[in-house]
Amino acid sequence: MIAKRDLQKIFWLLLLFLLFIAPALLMFWRSLSPGAVWPELFSGEWNFRAWQVIFSDGNIINALINTVLIGAAVVLINFLLAVPAAYGLARFNFKGKPLIESVMMMPILIPVLAIAMGMHITMIRIGLTDTMTGVILIHLMPTLPYAIRVMKSGFDRLSITWEEQSAVLGVGRFRTFFTTLIPLLLPSIRSMAVLVFVISLSQYVLTSIIGGGQVSTLPLIYYPYFNSADSAVVAGFSVIFVLLPMLFFLVFEGLIRLYLSAVRSA
Amino acid sequence: MLMELKNASKSFRDTEIFHDLNLQITEGSVMSLVGPSGCGKSTLLRAVAGLTALSSGQILIENEDMTTVKAEKRPVVMMFQDPLLFPHLTILENVTYGLKYGRNKVNKTERIKRGRELLEKVELESYENRYPNQLSGGQKQRVSLARALILNPSVILLDEPFSSLDPELRHSIRTWVRSFLKRENVTALFVTHDREEAMILGDRIAIMKNGTFCQVGSPEDIYHHPKTDEVADMFSEGIIYKGEFISSGRLKIKTADEPAAEETALGAVINYRIYKYGLPFYAVTIEVSGQEVMIHSDQAWKREDEVMIAFRPEATNELTAVESEK
Structure with missing residues (x-):
């Protein structure tokens, strides 16, 4: 006899599986067996041809590396800029604070294309078009406002007494930041990093305008592939898109572990 | 004098939090600071x-002026209402935090040794990990x-x-803390709104x-001997009669014809009885x-009984005139 609570649990797990995991698995299966169409999912033949195509295409490998590098750099710069900004907004009261807060939200309130066109001209002048640096900078636009928001609410939730406790134990502000605040802010830092990485990963227009086709990222070559008739390759490509944020999260989690153990053994 | 306040005042914008406070704490003694919430004691x-x-005035610790010294540079540690243990660190790492990152850094072996010593003193040595x-x-x-x-502060602020x-826990830990502070000869300034706690911990008390x-x-x-009716209200048990404070211990419950001639007697009603x-x-x-x-009484009284409260006036507990006008 299965208890009612267990039944409920099974129901929710099943629903979760059907809605979130099954589609990804199905997509992976499609990349192996392009003929797999409902209801004959497992009747066709299967092979690794699509994955061979993907990994032998220099463009894809190049785009994959670019995407990861740009994503990581954007996350890092977001962190460096958003944390001080959020700290200032959360901990200090000053004249014009609401104004500054709304200015910081501007980039996501104004259509991105309008800004990108203007930025394009500026970047041509200073020679940042068609470069990784230019693309990284332009990716800050749709990400930084969110990063500041996420980090600010993190600081808001964190009572100032933690900092005071550290201070009365004789620890200066700078050290307190690294040994106490960052570990306590990890939940916010995690969501900030994942959010920023996924947004960066999804940029098409900004990358193509500023990168000028010279800086190739996954979204840029995703479209041409999507139009190709090879549905197995498209499926494989999509799987990469799904896996990339997960891999990023795993690596990021590893870095966090390293950081924490460094804090503790320092 | 280990710690001294000289005319310490604090205002926040236009609101005065406290003004012209003078206080001295001798080495190894505990000063309890009692008052209602919002009286400025926490500030x-x-x-x-x-x-x-x-805003003005001075704070001296071991005769050194600390008024403008940063928190992390003062020989003072404060304990807050919440324990605020760092959740990402073990108990031992928490205890040694100040030795590791603070003003007077200590090497790892020494740190662990002292951390274990302290954990032993607070009877938690088996919890270090x-x-x-x-x-x-x-x-x-x-x-x-x-x-x-562990930081050997000159003063600990609670x-x-x-x-x-x-x-229940509160009861046992405050007795424990009291004997701990005494055993370690710690100088402390202890803030509370609880009269009993103030008496348990404090060698001296500031209201x-x-x-x-x-x-x-x-x-x-x-x-x-409360000096004002406010102090009497907050800290003592008794009544105020014609500007004099009469401790509950001097009051007797009597029937109407009982009071002696030299006693003052006031009409009163019994509300209820408790045992303590x-x-x-x-x-x-x-x-x-x-x-x-x-009031304690060995005679049995009933609810609603009309009685006399009798005491011998001594005029030793006169409250300061201004504040007793209430």
Whole structure:
């Protein structure tokens, strides 16, 4: 006899599986067996041809590396800029604070294309078009406002007494930041990093305008592939898109572990 | 004098929090700071810790002027209402935090040695590798105390450190803390709104209200001889009669014809009876003033009994005129 609570649990797990995991698995299966169409999912033949195509295409490998590098750099710069900004907004009261807060939200309130066109001209002048640096900078636009928001609410939730406790134990502000605040802010830092990485990963227009086709990222070559008739390759490509944020999260989690153990053994 | 306040004042914008406070704490003694919430006692503690600046006046610790010294540079540690143990560090790492990152850094072996010593003193040596979330509230406060005392502060500041504990635990830990502070000869400034706690921990007591000290003295002195009716209200048990404070211990419940000629007698009504410390106490309302007071009596009285409250006037407890006008 299965208890009612267990039944409920099974129901929710099943629903979760059907809605979130099954589609990804199905997509992976499609990349192996392009003929797999409902209801004959497992009747066709299967092979690794699509994955061979993907990994032998220099463009894809190049785009994959670019995407990861740009994503990581954007996350890092977001962190460096958003944390001080959020700290200032959360901990200090000053004249014009609401104004500054709304200015910081501007980039996501104004259509991105309008800004990108203007930025394009500026970047041509200073020679940042068609470069990784230019693309990284332009990716800050749709990400930084969110990063500041996420980090600010993190600081808001964190009572100032933690900092005071550290201070009365004789620890200066700078050290307190690294040994106490960052570990306590990890939940916010995690969501900030994942959010920023996924947004960066999804940029098409900004990358193509500023990168000028010279800086190739996954979204840029995703479209041409999507139009190709090879549905197995498209499926494989999509799987990469799904896996990339997960891999990023795993690596990021590893870095966090390293950081924490460094804090503790320092 | 280990710690001294000289005309310490603090205002926040236009609001005065406290003004012209003078206080001296001798080495190894505990000063309890009692007052209702909003009287400025916590702000005073924060000012001593260096977490907020004085508007004027001075804070001296071991004869050195600390008024403008940063919090992390003062030889003072504060314990907050919550234990605030760092959740990402083990108990031992929490205790040694200040030795590791603070002003006087100590090498790892020494740090661990002293950390274990302190954990032993607070009777938690077997918990060194646990994390804060595996400890009870009282244990956490003891770790917090160890984390503070490992730094050998000149003064330890306690900001109602028992208020987040449940009553039973509170009872046992405050007795424990008292004997611990005495054994280690720690100088402490202890803020509370609880009279009993103030008496248990404090060698001396400062009663604070509306940003001033109403009275500073030994617990006995304040309890038996409150200087103002506010102090009497807050700290003592008894009644105020014609500007004089009469301790509950001097009051007797009698029937109407009983009082002797030299006694003052006031009409009163019995409200209820409770037992405490093995004795019956009666809650009595004095008719003329409406004051309620608890009085011990070995005679049996019933609810609603009309009685006389008798005492011999001694005129030794006159309250200062201005404040007794109420």
